[in-house]
Amino acid sequence: MENFAYLIGDENTGLAAVVDPAWDIEKILKVAQKNNLRIIYVINTHNHPDHTSGNDELVKATGAKIVAHETSRNRKDISAKDGEILRLGSLELKLIHTPGHSPDHMCVLVNGKLMTGDALFVGECGRTDLPGGNSEQLYDSLFNKLMKLAADVEVYPGHNYGPKTHSTIGYEKTHNYVLKPRTAKEFVQFMREP
Numbered sequence: 001m002e003n004f005a006y007l008i009g010d011e012n013t014g015l016a017a018v019v020d021p022a023w024d025i026e027k028i029l030k031v032a033q034k035n036n037l038r039i040i041y042v043i044n045t046h047n048h049p050d051h052t053s054g055n056d057e058l059v060k061a062t063g064a065k066i067v068a069h070e071t072s073r074n075r076k077d078i079s080a081k082d083g084e085i086l087r088l089g090s091l092e093l094k095l096i097h098t099p100g101h102s103p104d105h106m107c108v109l110v111n112g113k114l115m116t117g118d119a120l121f122v123g124e125c126g127r128t129d130l131p132g133g134n135s136e137q138l139y140d141s142l143f144n145k146l147m148k149l150a151a152d153v154e155v156y157p158g159h160n161y162g163p164k165t166h167s168t169i170g171y172e173k174t175h176n177y178v179l180k181p182r183t184a185k186e187f188v189q190f191m192r193e194p
């Protein structure tokens with residue numbers, strides 16, 4: 001599935017958060033240890049098992065709290081609302097509700113870097129034909145939320161599906177065929193096509 005897991009660390013306090021632990025918890029713990037980071041949050045962009053499968057193991061090893069959107073049916077210790085700021089030492093993590101791929105989907109913005117989960121990939125977007133998927137909502141999330149961010153905001157997706165591992169909002173605006181100018185209606189139709 002080529003999931004990406006992200007480790008965000010605050011250099012001042014050594015506090016850290018993992019976005020979507022996915023599969024390889026041992027590796028995450030090793031990198032954290034090497035960088036003297038203490039993982040206190042596990043943030044799930046959404047409730048799909050390929051992203052959350054490592055939650056329990058990581059929580060067991062670190063005592064971290066699970067952060068997920070308030071509509072997530074998964075186990076969570078902190079219920080997030082759209083636009084909420086999660087403090088991680090001196091870092092501020094902004095949680096942006098971006099439903100469409102799933103109702104509970106959110107992106108994480110920190111220091112000009114955006115973790116986009118399965119809402120936006122490099123050159124692609126997440127599918128909307130799974131249970132809870134909704135193309136109209138994804139349109140709103142992509143065009144009215146993510147594409148309104150500055151062009152130089154870096155995009156770090158939940159899967160390695162593109163020609164490169166990460167990009168920028170500006171790159172996606174120009175190169176991502178999903179993000180060509182469309183009305184919401186046209187986008188819904190476009191997402192129906194194979």
Ligand SMILES: [Fe+2]
Nearest residue numbers: 046048101118
């Ligand atoms: Fe997903």
